[in-house]
């Protein structure tokens with residue numbers, strides 16, 4: 001069965017090639033990706049490449065005998081490379097197990113796939129979008145995994161993981177409420193805990209009040225759109241003619257109907273969140289009785305809340321202290337001793353395995369962590385080896401970057417960053433200074449890396465290095481221009497993970513079933529380097545036998561194809577591959 005879908009796709013592709021009205025066709029093969037994930041064996045991988053090669057040959061022959069051979073181009077592109085090496089097994093590190101353990105904070109964890117799929121029948125269901133793995137060691141949320149998962153993991157990057165942790169203040173407030181409602185606290189502890197609760201809430205109150213008000217305004221606009229969309233859906237015909245179907249109108253209507261359902265679901269979930277936070281903000285110290293309400297009425301369920309600051313992640317509350325809540329000499333709650341905290345940067349950076357079974361693979365699964373900071377990105381390899389990548393836009397509106405080695409970065413409660421500026425040496429994140437393939441003369445490197453350069457200059461200088469165009473890829477991933485509306489900007493901000501963790505060479509986080517053959521998703525050149533081959537009929541103007549030496553990244557793909565089709569879209573990001581359009585056009 002496994003090859004039946006690709007065989008059917010090929011048959012359809014060949015049939016459509018004969019139809020001169022069809023101007024664009026594509027075919028996706030995950031075959032090499034699949035095999036190379038499974039095994040580093042050279043013969044098995046070669047066999048797959050040969051079968052893809054044969055497919056390309058069949059398509060090329062079909063184009064030659066199609067009605068439009070002279071104006072048709074065949075384009076072969078891969079979306080990434082593959083970190084696979086004969087004799088080396090890619091090792092998996094299970095971040096789900098770590099986060100559910102006491103050492104990792106004893107969180108209930110949400111993933112978008114079943115962990116260890118290969119070993120359970122549930123894993124066969126392909127339509128899963130959310131799986132909760134409960135912690136058996138939860139410090140204050142035991143048995144509440146369905147209501148209060150506190151970590152969201154996206155491990156589909158394989159060689160990278162996106163990690164979202166629940167807002168630290170929600171943890172603090174929930175622990176205090178939990179202690180106040182479920183424990184018989186002595187009078188002075190109880191008073192101190194209530195004071196602490198309102199002091200913490202008071203600190204967040206201005207920002208959270210503004211935020212809920214803005215969200216409610218955005219939701220009113222969303223509801224207006226829902227109403228319009230509903231009218232539009234009501235006006236659609238219930239039967240479609242053949243002609244309408246050929247134009248794709250029935251599919252368009254289905255898309256619009258799905259969009260309507262998605263908007264309604266968003267409205268429900270965000271409204272729920274807004275009213276829960278509003279009830280929390282409305283709690284009044286003069287009339288406060290934790291027995292009068294349920295925790296889920298004031299602490300939003302199934303929500304991470306607002307994103308965490310670096311300060312919060314460096315002082316992240318994972319449970320009450322070993323002796324519960326304690327009162328300091330001045331009568332206030334002792335905030336140090338009353339809670340157990342973790343610094344997630346050092347904890348994740350320090351992960352290691354005891355059984356080091358392969359010489360080529362280090363015992364440390366994590367290479368570095370990346371997080372956005374004001375006007376840049378912080379890269380953390382270890383306490384001593386860190387970097388800040390600063391960004392700005394120049395007069396022409398183009399992004400510029402510069403790199404600075406730092407160490408011991410901390411953020412204080414007010415949001416200020418504090419760090420040391422060590423001398424340059426080898427071993428800082430992205431390993432640019434020492435890379436033999438960095439296209440900057442060794443004597444000029446320290447100065448060059450610290451100066452502002454445009455993205456394209458960075459691409460030319462770094463594309464052959466160990467981490468390839470990682471520095472601009474990180475800026476692309478972690479920083480972006482504001483979205484066209486406050487609501488879209490909010491969704492984008494909420495989707496952004498707290499921590500982006502990159503795996504060390506030959507490590508992966510694919511907890512679905514650790515791909516032993518190889519992986520991709522890191523910034524390593526072997527994982528990011530991709531293939532682009534274009535061959536066109538004689539009227540396409542595509543040069544023959546030309547090897548393009550200029551580096552381009554995948555943002556150039558779509559603008560180039562559109563330009564070749566005579567439908568240029570200059571507003572798209574990424575330059576057109578000029579060499580392909582040099583003749584003709």
Ligand SMILES: [Zn+2]
Pocket residue numbers: 033034037520
């Ligand atoms: Zn893959």
